[in-house]
Amino acid sequence: MINESLKIQNVVIVGTGLMGTGIAQVAIESGVNVTVVGRTEEKCNSTKAKISTGLARSAKKKFADSEETQSKYVESALANLEFATDLADINLAESDLIVEAIVENLKVKQKLFSDLERVVSDKCIFATNTSSFQLKDVSCKLGRQDNFAGLHFFNPVPAMKLVEVVRGDETSDEVYDALFSFCQRLGKTPVRCKDTPGFIVNRLLIPYLLDAMKMAERGDAEIKDIDTAMKLGTSYPMGPFELLDYIGLDTMKFIVDGWHQRYPEDEKFVPCAMLDRLVSEGKLGKKTGEGFMKYDSTPRRG
Numbered sequence: 001m002i003n004e005s006l007k008i009q010n011v012v013i014v015g016t017g018l019m020g021t022g023i024a025q026v027a028i029e030s031g032v033n034v035t036v037v038g039r040t041e042e043k044c045n046s047t048k049a050k051i052s053t054g055l056a057r058s059a060k061k062k063f064a065d066s067e068e069t070q071s072k073y074v075e076s077a078l079a080n081l082e083f084a085t086d087l088a089d090i091n092l093a094e095s096d097l098i099v100e101a102i103v104e105n106l107k108v109k110q111k112l113f114s115d116l117e118r119v120v121s122d123k124c125i126f127a128t129n130t131s132s133f134q135l136k137d138v139s140c141k142l143g144r145q146d147n148f149a150g151l152h153f154f155n156p157v158p159a160m161k162l163v164e165v166v167r168g169d170e171t172s173d174e175v176y177d178a179l180f181s182f183c184q185r186l187g188k189t190p191v192r193c194k195d196t197p198g199f200i201v202n203r204l205l206i207p208y209l210l211d212a213m214k215m216a217e218r219g220d221a222e223i224k225d226i227d228t229a230m231k232l233g234t235s236y237p238m239g240p241f242e243l244l245d246y247i248g249l250d251t252m253k254f255i256v257d258g259w260h261q262r263y264p265e266d267e268k269f270v271p272c273a274m275l276d277r278l279v280s281e282g283k284l285g286k287k288t289g290e291g292f293m294k295y296d297s298t299p300r301r302g
């Protein structure tokens, strides 16, 4: 049973990239009040446009027969959405949950949470969407640890059912249960996991993606053949290179470099030149219009 004080209704999402946009969309569709924090007005406007497109797609699926119902659905979801470019402009005292979905950089994440801790109320829960850091590293500068947990959503958030709800060593039962219920309210399937590197999915997935790149680098097989083989041979919906482009090669590089630094002896986390080269050329995958493959759509900036 969740304590009344931990019911989650007012949510702040920091980050206007792939993940912040997706989390905001599913939350407003579920009747949650959301304020998205972006670094510039331009980023906020472009995120609002993306969310509107996502909502229209979702409405079309739900109410194929009625354009009027579709418009009402989109309108009512958008009524739950606000934007801010400055934390000072948000009523943080009323916020029940802050979801951090900014760049995978430990120092930047630590600073954001330290800034937030000074201004939020005691009831506010902090959640990080980090893919690769341990919670204890993200939260180490904070005075409170019991209100801190991981909400690891998957990309694209509107389509992916899973959320790993990560329990830190000191996360309270109340906070953990409130987050678990919150994910269910968003229509997701939460799973419980502990604060270990990569949690469940990435701990298994990242070494696999690295191996695929190393296989192509050695010339053992072509990229397109590796993708086809893994799709048809295992029934995975995407091949490893398609998935890498989808995740974002910069995010992948952050993860690999971080784990390699922390576990230099572990062969599974040794970086690969192919990934480093594409990132240095700004080819970050779907979001920039090119990664391992080229994409027709307009390049997307986070």
Ligand code: NAI
Pocket (backbone or CB within 6 Å): 015, 016, 017, 018, 019, 020, 039, 043, 100, 101, 102, 103, 104, 105, 108, 129, 130, 131, 132, 152, 153, 154, 155, 246, 247, 248, 251, 287, 302
């Ligand atoms: P993204 O690159 O699409 O967006 C990053 C966001 O961080 C942008 O809004 C950008 O403006 C902001 N940002 C960049 N530098 C910043 C700074 N110095 N201060 C404040 N904000 C800054 O990245 P994406 O994919 O949305 O990832 C966000 C988080 O979610 C990362 O921690 C990532 O590891 C995690 N994640 C990513 C997944 C993926 O498949 N892309 C899946 C699950 C988690």
